[in-house]
Amino acid sequence: MLKWALTLFVALAVVGAVQPALARRGLGRLPGDLTLHVRGREIFLPFTSTLLLSALLALVGRLL
Numbered sequence: 044m045l046k047w048a049l050t051l052f053v054a055l056a057v058v059g060a061v062q063p064a065l066a067r068r069g070l071g072r073l074p075g076d077l078t079l080h081v082r083g084r085e086i087f088l089p090f091t092s093t094l095l096l097s098a099l100l101a102l103v104g105r106l107l
Contacts, residue, residue: 051093054093054096054097055088055089055090055093059087059088059089062087062089065089065092073091073092073095074091075090075091076088076089076090076091076092077090
């Protein structure tokens with residue numbers, strides 16, 4: 044369980060870091076991606092984008 048939680052946390056951090064580049068390509072503003080405004084800061088939580096990218100990477104991994 045800890046392995047999955049750590050993987051999810053790392054995936055969210057990576058997708059959150061590259062979010063501006065992904066937003067230009069249309070990814071990152073899917074239904075289920077959350078944007079929170081807390082004390083003047085914008086916090087982006089890309090849940091749906093992370094699941095989509097994980098599925099794509101799993102598919103590529105299976106094909107290789």
